[in-house]
Amino acid sequence: MNRSSKLAEPLPLPFSGKVALVTGASSGIGRAAALAFGRAGACVVVADSSVDGGHATAAMIVENGGKALFVQVNVTRANEVEALIDKAVSYYGKIDCAFNNAGVEEENLQLADGDDAMFDRIMNVNVKGTWLCMKYEIRQMLKQGSGTIVNTASVAGLIGAPTQAVYAASKHAVVGLTKTAAAEYARSNIRINSVCPGVVKTTVLARALENDPEREDKLKNVHPFGRFAEPSEVANAALWLSSEQASFVTGHQLAVDGGLTAI
Numbered sequence: 278m279n280r281s282s283k284l285a286e287p288l289p290l291p292f293s294g295k296v297a298l299v300t301g302a303s304s305g306i307g308r309a310a311a312l313a314f315g316r317a318g319a320c321v322v323v324a325d326s327s328v329d330g331g332h333a334t335a336a337m338i339v340e341n342g343g344k345a346l347f348v349q350v351n352v353t354r355a356n357e358v359e360a361l362i363d364k365a366v367s368y369y370g371k372i373d374c375a376f377n378n379a380g381v382e383e384e385n386l387q388l389a390d391g392d393d394a395m396f397d398r399i400m401n402v403n404v405k406g407t408w409l410c411m412k413y414e415i416r417q418m419l420k421q422g423s424g425t426i427v428n429t430a431s432v433a434g435l436i437g438a439p440t441q442a443v444y445a446a447s448k449h450a451v452v453g454l455t456k457t458a459a460a461e462y463a464r465s466n467i468r469i470n471s472v473c474p475g476v477v478k479t480t481v482l483a484r485a486l487e488n489d490p491e492r493e494d495k496l497k498n499v500h501p502f503g504r505f506a507e508p509s510e511v512a513n514a515a516l517w518l519s520s521e522q523a524s525f526v527t528g529h530q531l532a533v534d535g536g537l538t539a540i
């Protein structure tokens with residue numbers, strides 16, 4: 278082969294031949310990750326409770342030349358999560374990479390001001406939803422003999438978060454699920470890690486600033502970079518953890534926080 282024809286060969290895409298499942302993929306970090314997996318060559322299962330946003334994400338992947346399937350799911354319901362995994366496997370044959378990212382935030386409240394309904398809503402989506410997704414993904418990955426899982430925790434899974442006690446508890450629980458499952462399934466060739474974002478420019482942030490625009494600078498400045506993260510910056514970390522480049526990384530909580538937890 279002469280040198281010029283070798284140079285003309287395109288580099289293989291890092292997730293070519295892989296199937297990636299992303300929950301919470303209708304918007305924000307999940308959409309950015311679904312698009313990134315699609316660009317990197319994966320067949321993407323776009324999963325979310327929101328139908329319009331989910332179809333829109335899948336359409337964007339296809340417009341960019343990728344492959345995508347949207348599946349509506351409420352991650353708090355075991356039968357729906359099991360059906361999601363079945364559908365993904367019947368459509369694409371397997372699930373190589375799962376990014377369990379669906380989550381809900383808490384309005385700013387001191388711990389003693391919260392109510393039961395708020396507690397149940399946050400724990401249901403952030404903890405039970407993540408646990409259910411891991412459970413059915415791991416069952417499938419055990420059959421395949423391999424797989425990677427990344428969960429979206431938060432800096433609030435690593436340190437306290439005043440006015441977000443229940444959210445912080447839920448994200449500490451995600452870290453607990455991640456570490457324990459990583460140890461349980463390492464010898465089954467399944468790697469399990471978390472990303473722990475600082476404040477990211479998504480609808481969650483927009484809602485948080487809606488009634489209190491003056492918080493913007495204060496919130497930016499808790500990050501040594503003095504800015505918020507872009508959703509794609511968190512997505513990139515999730516893709517790296519899902520990739521062969523991270524082959525000896527499991528049970529890790531990767532802070533994507535502009536240095537917030539360094540100080």
Ligand SMILES: NC(=O)c1ccc[n+]([C@@H]2O[C@H](COP(=O)([O-])OP(=O)(O)OC[C@H]3O[C@@H](n4cnc5c(N)ncnc54)[C@H](O)[C@@H]3O)[C@@H](O)[C@H]2O)c1
Pocket residue numbers: 300301302303304305306307324325326327330350351352353378379380381382402406429430431432473474475476477478479480481482
């Ligand atoms: N935005 C931030 O500053 C920030 C910081 C740290 C962690 N996070 C975490 O990142 C993840 C993504 O959040 P985002 O900021 O992109 O917000 P987002 O609201 O844009 O995305 C969350 C997605 O989850 C979906 N979802 C919610 N409940 C669901 C359910 N029961 N079943 C299925 N889908 C459901 C929503 O429809 C939405 O598409 C969440 O887990 C969140 O806690 C966000």
